[in-house]
Amino acid sequence: MKDINKAEPALIFPSLRSFYDWAIPFSWLIVRFGVGWNLAVHGYGKILRGMPGQAKLLDQSVPYLHSVNLPLSYFLTFVEGVGGICIILGLFTRFFGAANAIEMGFLTFVVYWGTGFSWLARGYEYTLLWGFMCLAIALRGGGPYSLDRLIGKEL
DSSP states (O other): OOOGGGOOOOOSSGGGHHHHHHHHHHHHHHHHHHHHHHHHHHHHHHHHHOHHHHHHHHHHHOGGGGGGHHHHHHHHHHHHHHHHHHHHHTSSHHHHHHHHHHHHHHIIIIIIGGGOSOGGGTOSHHHHHHHHHHHHHHHHOSOSSSHHHHHTOOO
């Protein structure tokens, strides 16, 4: 069986090789920044809304979880807010990638699944996309430009 890690396609423009060799290590930093920024902004929005307000929003979407929606609000705010910042920095990257993937899975299949795919109709499109991105981050880790790499340890 061929090793897929060594099966790089030939470049149509071989003169771009040095650029790609330079740029590829930065690609994961860009992905982490985009995902982490999105999560951190959503976490900050939850802080501004306040935990009782966030719990009230959850009550509208998942009323059968009413008894746990306030603690769940704190958890979601932490995972998105602190987790988003940590993903940007590449600190505890696998842990927060996995935590956010689980959160997005919960939101996708429990909260939004019944409304269909389109995010414009409060569907699961957005949470499914971010869940897959967070899962990829959990599987890959912080990459070459991360605090995990700098300290030499990761979860």
